[in-house]
Amino acid sequence: MKLEAETTDLAGLLSSNKKELDSLVLDFLPKIHRNREISSLYEMMRDYPARGGKGVRGSMCLLWCRLFGGKREDSLLTAAALELFQNWILIHDDIEDESDLRRGMPALHKKYGTSTSINAGDALHGKMWELLLSNKAILGPELSIRILSEFCRMLNETTEGQQMELSWTTHSKWDIREQDYLLMVTKKAAWYTCISPSRLGVMLSSLRREHANDKRLMEQLIELGTDLGVAFQIMDDVLNLTADPKKYGKEILGDLYEGKRTLMLIHMLERCSSREKKRVTAILSKPRPKKLHTEILAVLDLMGEHGSIEYAKATAKNYSQKALSKYDTLTSQYGLSDSRESQTIRLLMEYLTSRDY
Amino acid sequence: MKLEAETTDLAGLLSSNKKELDSLVLDFLPKIHRNREISSLYEMMRDYPARGGKGVRGSMCLLWCRLFGGKREDSLLTAAALELFQNWILIHDDIEDESDLRRGMPALHKKYGTSTSINAGDALHGKMWELLLSNKAILGPELSIRILSEFCRMLNETTEGQQMELSWTTHSKWDIREQDYLLMVTKKAAWYTCISPSRLGVMLSSLRREHANDKRLMEQLIELGTDLGVAFQIMDDVLNLTADPKKYGKEILGDLYEGKRTLMLIHMLERCSSREKKRVTAILSKPRPKKLHTEILAVLDLMGEHGSIEYAKATAKNYSQKALSKYDTLTSQYGLSDSRESQTIRLLMEYLTSRDY
Numbered sequence: 001m002k003l004e005a006e007t008t009d010l011a012g013l014l015s016s017n018k019k020e021l022d023s024l025v026l027d028f029l030p031k032i033h034r035n036r037e038i039s040s041l042y043e044m045m046r047d048y049p050a051r052g053g054k055g056v057r058g059s060m061c062l063l064w065c066r067l068f069g070g071k072r073e074d075s076l077l078t079a080a081a082l083e084l085f086q087n088w089i090l091i092h093d094d095i096e097d098e099s100d101l102r103r104g105m106p107a108l109h110k111k112y113g114t115s116t117s118i119n120a121g122d123a124l125h126g127k128m129w130e131l132l133l134s135n136k137a138i139l140g141p142e143l144s145i146r147i148l149s150e151f152c153r154m155l156n157e158t159t160e161g162q163q164m165e166l167s168w169t170t171h172s173k174w175d176i177r178e179q180d181y182l183l184m185v186t187k188k189a190a191w192y193t194c195i196s197p198s199r200l201g202v203m204l205s206s207l208r209r210e211h212a213n214d215k216r217l218m219e220q221l222i223e224l225g226t227d228l229g230v231a232f233q234i235m236d237d238v239l240n241l242t243a244d245p246k247k248y249g250k251e252i253l254g255d256l257y258e259g260k261r262t263l264m265l266i267h268m269l270e271r272c273s274s275r276e277k278k279r280v281t282a283i284l285s286k287p288r289p290k291k292l293h294t295e296i297l298a299v300l301d302l303m304g305e306h307g308s309i310e311y312a313k314a315t316a317k318n319y320s321q322k323a324l325s326k327y328d329t330l331t332s333q334y335g336l337s338d339s340r341e342s343q344t345i346r347l348l349m350e351y352l353t354s355r356d357y
Numbered sequence: 358m359k360l361e362a363e364t365t366d367l368a369g370l371l372s373s374n375k376k377e378l379d380s381l382v383l384d385f386l387p388k389i390h391r392n393r394e395i396s397s398l399y400e401m402m403r404d405y406p407a408r409g410g411k412g413v414r415g416s417m418c419l420l421w422c423r424l425f426g427g428k429r430e431d432s433l434l435t436a437a438a439l440e441l442f443q444n445w446i447l448i449h450d451d452i453e454d455e456s457d458l459r460r461g462m463p464a465l466h467k468k469y470g471t472s473t474s475i476n477a478g479d480a481l482h483g484k485m486w487e488l489l490l491s492n493k494a495i496l497g498p499e500l501s502i503r504i505l506s507e508f509c510r511m512l513n514e515t516t517e518g519q520q521m522e523l524s525w526t527t528h529s530k531w532d533i534r535e536q537d538y539l540l541m542v543t544k545k546a547a548w549y550t551c552i553s554p555s556r557l558g559v560m561l562s563s564l565r566r567e568h569a570n571d572k573r574l575m576e577q578l579i580e581l582g583t584d585l586g587v588a589f590q591i592m593d594d595v596l597n598l599t600a601d602p603k604k605y606g607k608e609i610l611g612d613l614y615e616g617k618r619t620l621m622l623i624h625m626l627e628r629c630s631s632r633e634k635k636r637v638t639a640i641l642s643k644p645r646p647k648k649l650h651t652e653i654l655a656v657l658d659l660m661g662e663h664g665s666i667e668y669a670k671a672t673a674k675n676y677s678q679k680a681l682s683k684y685d686t687l688t689s690q691y692g693l694s695d696s697r698e699s700q701t702i703r704l705l706m707e708y709l710t711s712r713d714y
Contacts, residue, residue, distance in 0.1 A: 033517075035540060041520035092479060096472040115453040116523050118475060122449060123516035125479070129486060130509040133502060141498030145490060148505070152487040159480035160390075163398035166473050183392060 010347050017062055017079075018055030024080040025049045025087075028131055029124075044112055044120035045127065048087040051103045056352065057082040057197045063348065064201025067341040068334070069209040074138060078147055078200050081131045085151070085192060088124035089158065091117055096166060097258065098288070101251065139207060146203055154196040161188025168261050174281045176266050182230060184261075189236075190229020194352075195222050217330075224326040231319035231353040237262040238312050239355075241300060256296045259284040263315060267308040276302060320353035367704050374419055374436075375412030381437040382406045382444075385488055386481075401469055401477035402484065405444040408460045413709065414439040414554045420705065421558025424698040425691070426566040431495060435504055435557050438488045442508070442549060445481035446515065448474055453523060454615065455645070458608065496564060503560055511553040518545025525618050531638045533623050539587060541618075546593075547586020551709075552579055574687075581683040588676035588710040594619040595669050596712075598657060613653045616641040620672060625665040633659060677710035 029046050033039045058079035065075035093099070094107040095114055101107060109117035132151060135144040164184040168176060198221045202211070211217055239248065240255045241264070255262060265284075269277055280302065283295045303309055327346060331337045386403050390396045415436035422432035450456070451464040452471055458464060466474035489508060492501040521541040525533060555578045559568065568574055596605065597612045598621070612619060622641075626634055637659060640652045660666055684703060688694045 035521065035537070037521040037524040038517045040524065041517060089479070092475050096475055113527055116520060116527060118449050118453055119516055119519045119523060122446070122482070123513070123520070125482065126509055126512035126516065129505065130513075133506055133509065136502055141502050144502065145493055145498050148486065149490055152483055152490065155483035156480070156487075159476055159483065160395045160398060162476050163473060163480070164392065164394040166476060167394040167397065170470055170473060180392070 010344065010351060013344065014055055014059050014348075017059040018053070018083075021055055021058045021076070021080045021083050022049060022052070024076060025084055025131075028080070029127060040112075041116070041120060041123060044108060044116065045124045047108055047111070048090060048102065048124075049084065051105065053083075053086070053103060055083060056348070057086060057193055060194065060197035060345075060348065061201045061204075063341055063345050064198045065204045066201075067331075067336055067339065067345060068202050068205035068211065070201070070205025071208060074207055075201060075204040077131060077135050077138070078204060079197075081128050081151070082192075082197055082200070084124065084128040084131060085154070088121045088128060089192075091121035091124065093162070095121075096162070099258075139204070143203065143207060147200060150196055150200055150203065154191050157187045157191035161185070161191075164188070165261065169259060172281075172285055174261075174269060174277075174284075176261055178263070178266060181261065181263060181266055185230050185233045186226050189233040190226050193232060194229040195225030198225055211334075217334075220326070220330055224323055224330065227319045227323035227326065228349055228352065231316045231323060234263050234312050234316040234319070235353050235355070237264065238309060238316065241303070241309060253296055253300065256284065256299055257288050257291055263312045264303050264308040267311050268303045268306045271306045271308075272302055316353060320349070323353075324349060367701065367708060370701065371411055371413065371416050371705075374416040375410070375440075378412055378415045378433070378437045378440050379406060379409070381433060382441055382488075385437070386484060397469075398473070398477060398480060401465060401473065402481045404465055404468070405447060405459065405481075406441065408462065410440075410443070410460060412440060413705070414443060414550055417551065417554035417702075417705065418558045418561070420698055420702050421555045422561045423558075424688075424693055424696065424702060425559050425562035425568065427558070427562025428565060431564050432558060432561040434488060434492050434495070435561060436554075438485050438508070439549075439554055439557070441481065441485040441488060442511070445478045445485060446549075448478035448481065450519070452478075453519070456615075496561070500560065500564060504557060507553055507557055507560065511548050514544045514548035518542070518548075521545070522618065526616060529638075529642055531618075531626060531634075531641075533618055535620070535623060538618065538620060538623055542587050542590045543583050546590040547583050550589060551586040552582030555582055568691075574691075577683070577687055581680055581687065584676045584680035584683065585706055585709065588673045588680060591620050591669050591673040591676070592710050592712070594621065595666060595673065598660070598666060610653055610657065613641065613656055614645050614648055620669045621660050621665040624668050625660045625663045628663045628665075629659055673710060677706070680710075681706060 026046060026049055029049065030042045031046075033042060061079040061082055062072060062075050066072060090102060091108050094102055095109050095117060099107050100110055108120065112120070128151070129148070132148055133144070135147060139147070161184050164180070165188060167173070199218055202217060202221065205211075206214070237255060237260070240250065240262075241253060243252060245252050251257070269280065272280065280299050283291065283299060324346065327349060328337070331342050336342050383403060383406055386406065387399045388403075390399060418436040418439055419429060419432050423429060447459060448465050451459055452466045452474060456464050457467055465477065469477070485508075486505070489505055490501070492504060496504070518541050521537070522545060524530070556575055559574060559578065562568075563571070594612060594617070597607065597619075598610060600609060602609050608614070626637065629637065637656050640648065640656060681703065684706060685694070688699050693699050
């Protein structure tokens with residue numbers, strides 16, 4: 001019972017944070033221009049930010065700032081910029097991955113065409129830096145620049161991870177080692193979902209309180225966020241195969257239709273016979289519309305046979321526990337274990353790696 | 358004779374500036390990563406910056422900084438970031454416009470595929486901000502943030518101009534008023550080619566010398582740069598129809614194959630018969646591979662008949678003269694008319710609007 005109440009509290013907190021950050025973003029973005037074409041650009045830029053989502057990254061930043069004694073209002077703009085980051089990069093991601101849907105609606109390029117959507121992504125990207133520059137009035141120029149640098153790092157990591165994943169698809173590469181998969185996921189997902197949100201939150205708190213061992217702390221947050229982000233992404237991929245379609249917002253088995261290299265797939269390909277391997281990679285290499293549902297189910301069955309889904313769940317659990325244990329060490333090291341924010345972040349970490357939709 | 362010698366000096370200056378800025382950019386960009394896929398991302402990011410170009414935008418920034426008493430070394434990073442801006446945005450532009458060639462070689466997405474090229478453009482975009490953040494060590498945080506804000510403005514304007522042009526193509530719009538064309542060109546070309554390079558140069562000089570009437574000066578540079586940029590873009594489009602193929606780096610008549618809305622085309626469509634208009638727009642609306650060379654030549658002939666190319670040249674000349682006169686007023690107002698930099702900028706302005714390749 002207690003866990004359920006806590007989860008509801010967490011859900012309420014996430015949703016109220018998200019609401020506040022969304023309205024901050026939408027107030028900041030331009031609305032209308034006397035020129036019709038430019039107005040339609042503005043409409044495109046506002047599209048994904050108006051579609052919602054969980055707001056995990058923004059909330060993470062707000063919570064880590066509070067945990068270390070920072071003020072919520074100091075971190076709002078940066079948390080909103082994190083949400084903006086996700087929105088512009090998803091516009092480009094959806095084009096790169098040829099995704100048709102985003103949050104239950106047609107992807108931006110399906111609504112407006114690819115060319116203008118690439119451009120709208122760039123325009124929204126620009127607005128992210130502009131929003132971050134407005135930090136100066138609250139944080140001063142020095143800290144504002146530190147925040148900007150963290151966004152640069154985050155973007156470097158994310159584009160490197162994206163390149164890894166795209167290259168595997170483009171070059172039909174199936175022999176992927178688990179360690180390459182982990183590097184890809186760390187770069188593509190962990191940095192912008194976990195590592196940078198926590199680092200940014202702590203940086204923002206430094207406006208109110210000096211942290212004893214700043215550099216070491218920043219390193220610890222990379223280690224912690226890597227474990228958490230890897231666990232999060234593996235579970236995200238597992239859910240794509242196992243979630244209840246009524247609760248799940250995306251297309252069940254969509255990753256198999258996309259030929260996405262997941263931990264389950266890598267595990268299965270390493271264990272199945274060479275005949276099976278040939279068949280699976282032939283199916284997954286087909287263009288999406290040519291994939292038969294029965295073929296996709298056969299791949300899923302093979303994963304079951306080889307215990308690949310169980311393996312992925314166990315791996316995620318392992319990373320999640322490593323992350324929680326690092327978190328407990330870190331909070332006790334800074335004497336923050338008993339604070340309410342500390343409990344909430346812990347709950348959020350558990351939720352990220354054990355949610356069922 | 359004198360003009361020729363001066364032009365050679367200018368060409369030498371542009372090329373030596375470009376060389377310095379290119380090596381700054383290429384030294385800054387990452388080279389190699391132990392992961393093969395990430396190394397190939399780095400290779401893609403270094404591709405356009407290694408292809409050369411005239412480096413007009415970077416030189417413009419260096420010269421305006423010197424003109425107002427700034428030091429060359431204060432403006433090098435920012436001038437290099439302007440070149441980086443052009444490089445990443447051209448990667449995306451070439452995808453959006455479906456261009457096959459860039460500086461005589463296959464466009465990036467023709468070499469590496471569209472998906473990874475969109476991502477490489479984003480990665481290079483991130484590096485532009487990172488380079489600008491390294492300004493802090495030389496310029497201090499306050500001025501660095503002003504420079505970053507100007508880049509945000511420049512990106513807003515450029516993406517708005519790009520959206521206008523892309524929308525006209527996507528929606529097969531041919532009834533374009535000259536004033537809409539001018540707004541598009543101002544946003545898409547004048548801002549990043551003329552306005553921001555000059556404003557950035559002057560901002561950078563403020564590190565060494567206070568400018569009496571800064572805000573008014575910044576406004577004047579918008580007006581001057583608009584006239585110059587419009588003249589530059591019109592002449593750029595004229596050259597696409599009239600240049601000597603031996604000197605011209607791009608595909609002659611390529612704009613007609615692309616169906617690009619140019620001043621010549623708008624002028625001609627306003628003057629030809631409705632039967633001719635129907636035929637021209639039918640030809641230009643066809644997908645590129647379906648356009649016959651004879652059809653393209655027929656459109657070109659019609660432009661000749663209606664004096665549209667002459668009209669465009671006269672319009673460019675008019676804007677160019679307005680720009681030069683604004684420049685003379687501005688330099689005399691600040692007592693800078695006799696300086697060597699002042700002469701060089703004037704030559705560069707003349708070159709930009711009267712070059713024959």
